Amino acid sequence: MPELHDLLADEARRHEPTIRPSFDLLENRSRHRRTVRARGLATSAVVLLAIAVTLLVTVPGSHGGKSGLTTPQPKSTAALPLDQVADFPMFGLSFRYPSAWQRYEYSVASSFTTLITYLSTAPLGDPCRTRTDALIECGPPPVSLGTGGATVSFTSSGGPPHPATTPESRLGTMPGELTLIDGKLARVSGAAAEPWCAESGGSRTVTALIVPAQGNDLVINACFAGPDTATSEATFRALLDTIKWHD
Numbered sequence: 001m002p003e004l005h006d007l008l009a010d011e012a013r014r015h016e017p018t019i020r021p022s023f024d025l026l027e028n029r030s031r032h033r034r035t036v037r038a039r040g041l042a043t044s045a046v047v048l049l050a051i052a053v054t055l056l057v058t059v060p061g062s063h064g065g066k067s068g069l070t071t072p073q074p075k076s077t078a079a080l081p082l083d084q085v086a087d088f089p090m091f092g093l094s095f096r097y098p099s100a101w102q103r104y105e106y107s108v109a110s111s112f113t114t115l116i117t118y119l120s121t122a123p124l125g126d127p128c129r130t131r132t133d134a135l136i137e138c139g140p141p142p143v144s145l146g147t148g149g150a151t152v153s154f155t156s157s158g159g160p161p162h163p164a165t166t167p168e169s170r171l172g173t174m175p176g177e178l179t180l181i182d183g184k185l186a187r188v189s190g191a192a193a194e195p196w197c198a199e200s201g202g203s204r205t206v207t208a209l210i211v212p213a214q215g216n217d218l219v220i221n222a223c224f225a226g227p228d229t230a231t232s233e234a235t236f237r238a239l240l241d242t243i244k245w246h247d
Contacts, residue, residue: 077230079238089246091116091156093218096242098235101150108138113219116154122146140196145225150232151200152223152239158216167211174209182243186210190233197223204229208240218243 082096086103093116097103101119106126108115118124120143127141143151167185171178176189190206197205202223210218220240224232 077234079235080231082235082238082242086117088116092215092246093154094244094246095239097239101152101235104141106141112157112159114156116156118151118153120151121149122151124151140199143200145201145223147225148228148232149201149225150222150236151202152236153221155219155221156216157219167213170211170217171209176207176209181208181210181240182245184210184212184245186240188237188240193223201225203227204233206233206236210243212245 080098080100082098084097084099085094086097087094097119101121102124104118104120104124106115106118106128108127115127118141122143122145125142128136128138130137141151141153145151171185171187174187174189176187179186179188186208188206188208190204192204193202194205197203200223203226204224206222206224208218208220208222210220212218222232222236224236
């Protein structure tokens, strides 16, 4: 009777493969498994990267996405419609202005300056506190600007003619940006409210000085009340672009 170990040995030999794979075949199979595994890892990495990019695009607060925080782009402030026309034949001057800025005209003149007109969003009183035959005392007009209010004065300013004086020399040392208004040299400057403007409730002053080659200068002083003066200033600068001289 066969021994137990002989029976186990015969059973083991019966289950052995009849054809043994060569070493090269085994190596190729191993290489194939490694390649498939590497491709699987690469695919997983690509999928994970795609998920990460999607999260960056869609998660609020992430940079670079449509819904994320981006650097705010400056936006131009819209001016009020300039739907009114002011014409001053005596000064050979005209311009457009918004209907929200009412015109106020008072007789104010000195040796070298003459008031042309005022514009204001609030009721504006007589700038001359005293008007008698013997004395006229004038200053900034009484006005109380509300939120976002504006007041603008237009003054013709002249003096004894001087042959050596040119627009360039008169504007050369003054602050502000040098520009052209209706073909005439000008400077426009803005700053925190000057005292006369602050007393009216304003927070910003903008001044335009226009110097023609001949004739009087045009001085335009504007006072704007906050907290946001951007619309008023945009309207003022749009008004400057409409100024015309009628020579």
